[in-house]
Amino acid sequence: MTAFVTVMLRPGILDPQGLAIADGLAGLGHKGVQSVRVGKVFEIALDDADNVQERVTQMAKDLLANPVIEDFTVEVR
Amino acid sequence: MTAFVTVMLRPGILDPQGLAIADGLAGLGHKGVQSVRVGKVFEIALDDADNVQERVTQMAKDLLANPVIEDFTVEVR
Structure with a gap:
């Protein structure tokens, strides 16, 4: 039995890693x-x-x- | 339109962070x-x-x- 927990920053919490990746994708030509x-x-x-x-x-x-800055979902497969 | 890319270490690649978490869960009483x-x-x-x-x-x-050490899946929602 395998479960997957996905943890994301809550909406409104700054995500500098995501901003850097978005810039990187734009720099590589991904529009x-x-x-x-x-x-x-x-x-x-x-x-x-x-x-x-x-x-x-x-x-x-x-x-x-x-829980202060992150939300999570649990999925069982 | 939102896409989700999930990146996991390939099977067989050592995952020390995962080992530490498994130990931590056991230490917290999760059997x-x-x-x-x-x-x-x-x-x-x-x-x-x-x-x-x-x-x-x-x-x-x-x-x-x-791609040397990781696999990915793309899901569009």
């Missing part, structure tokens, strides 16, 4: 990029399938995301 | 975590909807992913 925002994804392999959504949500709250 | 792998996600907002999949794939090849 039409309005904005880039950068996040993290955690692929978590679990031993069993019990309450995966709930357990992984707790992992994200405990360790993976900073 | 049953086999492994954690960490990747990046780029949320790219585009002006128009022409050839998005193709254009964003080229952006990933040009700048976002290192």
Whole structure:
């Protein structure tokens, strides 16, 4: 059982890495990029399938995301 | 139009950050975590909807992913 936690900066939080990438893409000739925002994804392999959504949500709250500046989503595949 | 590029280390490439997170989760009492792998996600907002999949794939090849050690997927939403 594998779960994916995607952590993105909350809207309104400045993302200098994303700004730098948007500039870099423009410099390489990629037109039409309005904005880039950068996040993290955690692929978590679990031993069993019990309450995966709930357990992984707790992992994200405990360790993976900073709720002051980040939002996260959990997807189980 | 928004595209998401997810970049993960290729299988077999050592992921020390993922190992540290797996240890951290175990230390916090989260049982049953086999492994954690960490990747990046780029949320790219585009002006128009022409050839998005193709254009964003080229952006990933040009700048976002290192093909020697990383794989990427492109998702358009």
